[in-house]
Amino acid sequence: MAESMCRTLRDGSLEGEQAPALTVKDTTASPFGFHVFSHVLSQLSSFILGSKSQSRGIVIVAFSRSPSFYVDLLKRRGIDVNSSHKWVQILDCYTDPLCWKDQLMGSGNFMDASLGTSSSLSRVCKDVKDLDKMYSMILELGKGLVGQGKDRFSVAIDSINEMLRHTSTPTVAGLLSNLRSHEQISSIFWLLHSDLHEVKVTSALEYLSSVVASVEPLHQTAGGKRGDLENLSLLEQNFGKGKLQVRFKRRNGRVRVVNEGFHIDQSSNNFTSVSSEDGLVNQINQGLVPKVQFNLELTEKERIDRAKVVLPFEHQGDGGPIQIYDGRRSLTESKTEATLSSSANSQKTDSGEGEIIYFRDSDDEMPDSDEDPDDDLDI
Amino acid sequence: MENRALNLLDEALGLDYQTDPWPLRGKVVLIEDCVETSGCFVLHQLLKRTLSSQSPNNTVIFLAFSHPLSHYDRILRKLGCNLVAQRENGRFFFFDMLKLLCPDEKEGKTGKGGFTALYWKIQNTICALPENNKNHATIMIDDMSLMEVAARGSSDHVLDFMHYCHTLTSELGCSLITLNHEDIYTSMERPTFMLQTKYLVDVLIKAEPLATGLAADVHGQLTVLNRDFCNVKGSSKNKISNFHFKVKENSVEYFYPGTRT
Numbered sequence: 001m002a003e004s005m006c007r008t009l010r011d012g013s014l015e016g017e018q019a020p021a022l023t024v025k026d027t028t029a030s031p032f033g034f035h036v037f038s039h040v041l042s043q044l045s046s047f048i049l050g051s052k053s054q055s056r057g058i059v060i061v062a063f064s065r066s067p068s069f070y071v072d073l074l075k076r077r078g079i080d081v082n083s084s085h086k087w088v089q090i091l092d093c094y095t096d097p098l099c100w101k102d103q104l105m106g107s108g109n110f111m112d113a114s115l116g117t118s119s120s121l122s123r124v125c126k127d128v129k130d131l132d133k134m135y136s137m138i139l140e141l142g143k144g145l146v147g148q149g150k151d152r153f154s155v156a157i158d159s160i161n162e163m164l165r166h167t168s169t170p171t172v173a174g175l176l177s178n179l180r181s182h183e184q185i186s187s188i189f190w191l192l193h194s195d196l197h198e199v200k201v202t203s204a205l206e207y208l209s210s211v212v213a214s215v216e217p218l219h220q221t222a223g224g225k226r227g228d229l230e231n232l233s234l235l236e237q238n239f240g241k242g243k244l245q246v247r248f249k250r251r252n253g254r255v256r257v258v259n260e261g262f263h264i265d266q267s268s269n270n271f272t273s274v275s276s277e278d279g280l281v282n283q284i285n286q287g288l289v290p291k292v293q294f295n296l297e298l299t300e301k302e303r304i305d306r307a308k309v310v311l312p313f314e315h316q317g318d319g320g321p322i323q324i325y326d327g328r329r330s331l332t333e334s335k336t337e338a339t340l341s342s343s344a345n346s347q348k349t350d351s352g353e354g355e356i357i358y359f360r361d362s363d364d365e366m367p368d369s370d371e372d373p374d375d376d377l378d379i
Numbered sequence: 380m381e382n383r384a385l386n387l388l389d390e391a392l393g394l395d396y397q398t399d400p401w402p403l404r405g406k407v408v409l410i411e412d413c414v415e416t417s418g419c420f421v422l423h424q425l426l427k428r429t430l431s432s433q434s435p436n437n438t439v440i441f442l443a444f445s446h447p448l449s450h451y452d453r454i455l456r457k458l459g460c461n462l463v464a465q466r467e468n469g470r471f472f473f474f475d476m477l478k479l480l481c482p483d484e485k486e487g488k489t490g491k492g493g494f495t496a497l498y499w500k501i502q503n504t505i506c507a508l509p510e511n512n513k514n515h516a517t518i519m520i521d522d523m524s525l526m527e528v529a530a531r532g533s534s535d536h537v538l539d540f541m542h543y544c545h546t547l548t549s550e551l552g553c554s555l556i557t558l559n560h561e562d563i564y565t566s567m568e569r570p571t572f573m574l575q576t577k578y579l580v581d582v583l584i585k586a587e588p589l590a591t592g593l594a595a596d597v598h599g600q601l602t603v604l605n606r607d608f609c610n611v612k613g614s615s616k617n618k619i620s621n622f623h624f625k626v627k628e629n630s631v632e633y634f635y636p637g638t639r640t
Contacts, residue, residue, distance in 0.1 A: 028574055031606070066549045095546055098539055104499045161575070162542075165535060193578055196571050232602065232621050239619060 002036070002260065002273040005211050005246055006043040012054025012152060012186035017251070019180045022189035023205055026215035030242040032271075033215050034064075034158075035264050037191040039271035041070075041156055042077040044187075048087050048154075049079060055186035057087040057145030057153040059138055062094045063162035067122035089141040090122035093162070097128040128166050131175045142184065152186035155179055160192045160205065169201050176208050212247045218261070240264045244273065309354035387633035388421070391603035391620035392582065394428060401434055401515055403554040407545065409580040413562040416599035418586035420626050422521055422558050423451070427460045429517050430470060436515040438508055439465075440472045440501055444525035448473050457629040470512075472504055479529045481536060493529065494540040501544070505551060514552040518544055522558040523576065534572040545579060561585075581606050589623070596639055597623045 005022055013019040022040065026033030041060070047053035060070055067090040074088070075081050096102055123141060125134060142153040157163070163172050179188055194202045194214075206212050217238045241263035248256045262273045298306070388394075393402040408425075412418030429437045443451070451473075452462045465471035474497070481493035505516050520526065523537065530536040547553040557576070564570035577583070583604040589597055603620045623639070625632045 028577055031578060066546070069549065095550075097542065100495050100498055100543055101502070103495075104502060161578075165538065193574070195569070196574055196578075198569070232619070235602075235604070236619055 002039060002043075002213075002244065002246075002262070002271070004248070004258075005213055006040055006047070008211055008248070009040065009044055009154065009187040009189060010047045010053040012154075018177075019182075019185045020187050020211065021176070021180055021209040022187075022211040022213060023192055023209040024189065024213045024215070025192045025194040025202065025206075027193065027195040029220075030215050030217040030238060031193075032240075032242055032262075032264060033191050033193065035271040036213060036215055036244065036262075037156075037158060037189070038073055040189055042074060042079060044154060044156075045074055045079050045088065046077075049083075053154075053186070054152055055146075055154040056151045057089070057142065059142045059145070059153060059155050060088065060090045061134075061138065061155065061157040062090050062092055062122075063097070063128075063157070063159040064094065065158060066094050067092050071121065085120050087145060088121060089145055091134070091137055091141055092122045092124045093128050093134075095124055096126050097162075097166070099126045102126055128163070131163075131167055131171050135175055135178060138179065139182065139184075146184065150184075152184050154186050155188040157188075157190035160190050161196050164197060164201065169204060173204055173208060176205070180208070210249045214245045214247075216243045216245060218242050305354060309356065311356075387620065387622045387635070388424060388584075388601065388603070388624075388631075389428065391601075391605075391622075393605075400552070401437060401554070403517070403556075403582075404515070405548050405552045406554050406581040407548060407579050408554065408556045408582045408584065409576060410556070410558045410584045410586070411561045412558070412586040413560060413588070415588040416586045418558060418584070419521070420624075420631055421584055421586065421601070422519065422556065423454050423458060424631060425556055426451070426519060427455060427458045430460055430465050434515070436512050438470050438472070438512050438516045440474065440504055440516060440518045442474045442476050442497070442518070442520045442526075444476045444479070444529060445521050447475060447477060459629070469508075474500065476526075476529065481530045481533070494536055498540060498543045502547070505547065505553065516547075516551070517554040517556060518547070520555075520557040522560065524560050524563050527572065534575075538572070538575055541576065541579060596625060598625050600624070600636070601633070 008020050009022060011020075024033050024036045024040065026036075041058075044053065044055075045058060048055060048058060060067075062070060070090055071081055071084070074084070123137065125137060127133065138155060142155070146153050160172065163175075176188070176190070179185055190205075192202065192205060218241055219234055219237050241261065244260045244262050246258050246260070248258075250256070260273050262271060265272055392408075410418045410421045426439060426441070429439055441451070448462070455462050462471055462473070466473060476497070479493055479497070501518060505513060508516065526537050526540075527534055541555075544553075544555050548555055559573065559576065561573065564573045583602075583606070585602045585604070586599055587602070588599050600621060600623050605618045622633050622635050624634075
């Protein structure tokens with residue numbers, strides 16, 4: 001449901017309500033969260049460029065990739081970046097988050113490390129620990145794109161983990177909900193590696209978001225072993241593909257969960273969702289049916305034959321005399337039948353219908369119903 | 380060398396092609412080993428390969444937290460690479476970090492703390508390189524767990540340092556090759572440090588003992604995982620490779636499982 005989560009972000013927020021927020025989360029077992037994130041980013045960018053979305057611009061808060069990486073990414077996805085300064089701004093928390101480079105330059109050792117290509121698009125944040133300042137910088141960049149009026153913009157944060165590492169959970173949650181409540185923000189989405197933090201941190205962030213897209217491996221490691229290289233074939237099966245579980249929280253409080261398979265295109269590193277129902281079911285079923293030598297599937301004929309079998313009590317109550325078969329009837333009912341087969345047999349049925357044939361081992365064997373189950377107990 | 384094609388490790392890393400630019404350019408490589416199977420030899424092999432005559436522009440900045448220079452010099456000499464000569468040529472920079480101990484948290488705030496200064500030293504070294512070599516620097520770290528010790532157990536400080544090294548890979552096209560011991564973290568419920576470094580890496584090389592136990596002819600197995608597979612030639616074949624190895628006196632033999640008797 002990658003498309004519908006992009007649509008949710010595209011449609012934006014209603015007057016007086018919080019902006020829709022999307023959490024993309026993954027784990028090391030299936031570390032493709034960034035692919036989903038960049039897919040959403042490029043989809044939203046093309047919506048903005050085509051004026052199809054509520055937001056008129058996007059601010060990318062880059063912690064884990066450089067600004068030039070994002071420019072290249074948009075270029076690779078076929079998005080026109082010539083006019084990019086009109087709709088995209090990057091808050092660069094990647095290049096110098098702790099002011100180390102700045103201090104070095106201050107001490108006289110100059111180095112032109114920053115790349116010129118994206119300088120008009122990005123602004124460096126040199127103190128990522130100060131989230132208040134970051135908040136005002138995000139708003140400043142956004143307003144630079146859409147102006148002070150009623151136009152709105154979107155915000156993308158590529159690593160909540162880095163934010164959490166430098167500050168605390170309450171301050172990060174505070175920043176995110178401040179952003180969501182701002183009247184000029186249309187939508188917001190972020191990426192989270194959920195295994196780096198305690199469950200309560202992850203859930204707190206999930207509560208803040210209206211859509212949660214969780215990237216899961218197609219095949220879980222047995223016993224939840226951490227050594228993900230233990231099983232090479234498992235690793236190969238999970239490589240480049242996975243399952244996307246998307247949870248939508250509607251405004252009326254309803255929650256909808258949808259599952260979808262996806263694979264990462266080998267040549268372009270693009271994220272492609274296996275959206276057709278068949279594709280997904282096949283892909284997942286193939287994974288679930290264990291690879292055994294026995295044939296666990298039925299042929300069409302076997303399936304029809306199985307449907308025809310009348311189960312022992314199924315025919316009761318349709319007019320005929322009620323008979324409860326106890327395995328002894330052959331003795332009492334018809335000698336001829338007994339002599340023919342010396343075995344118990346239920347009534348003959350018309351050809352074409354299935355029947356259950358039961359051979360008793362011998363007449364000495366007591367029928368089950370007569371046995372006292374507690375016979376051997378010495379009470 | 381004519382047996383270059385037979386080297387499965389080079390093949391898995393894409394080093395067997397005579398490519399320019401250097402295949403590991405801009406990549407972060409993590410070698411993960413455990414006490415039963417040491418992965419040091421992979422680091423030595425990569426050091427030798429990086430300094431080899433086939434790629435004359437490569438420079439190595441080696442951060443040694445576990446051994447002195449004489450240790451590496453002795454090993455690399457057996458592999459046919461003279462580190463002292465390379466150092467004199469300005470292609471090998473050895474930073475002896477054995478005694479590094481980061482200042483306390485309070486002192487660290489002043490910005491002169493251990494890893495900040497170390498990063499400056501690396502950046503200055505790279506800046507001082509001739510123009511041709513600037514984009515071909517490789518930073519090697521032996522090893523991450525001792526780095527954490529030097530940081531007085533503050534993994535955040537190490538991660539900050541790693542982040543800054545990562546900026547060098549994206550801005551200047553440096554490569555970053557690190558060694559870490561996985562079994563240190565097995566008892567932890569949430570090995571954040573290890574997981575966080577795993578999210579950073581593009582290529583993961585894992586050295587493990589054989590699942591079937593000790594063997595005379597096989598010392599262990601290597602699994603090479605190329606995360607960033609869009610740039611790998613013959614991608615679908617090369618993204619995951621698994622093979623056995625045997626460390627010898629002055630070389631390493633790599634072979635596919637079952638091809639040895």
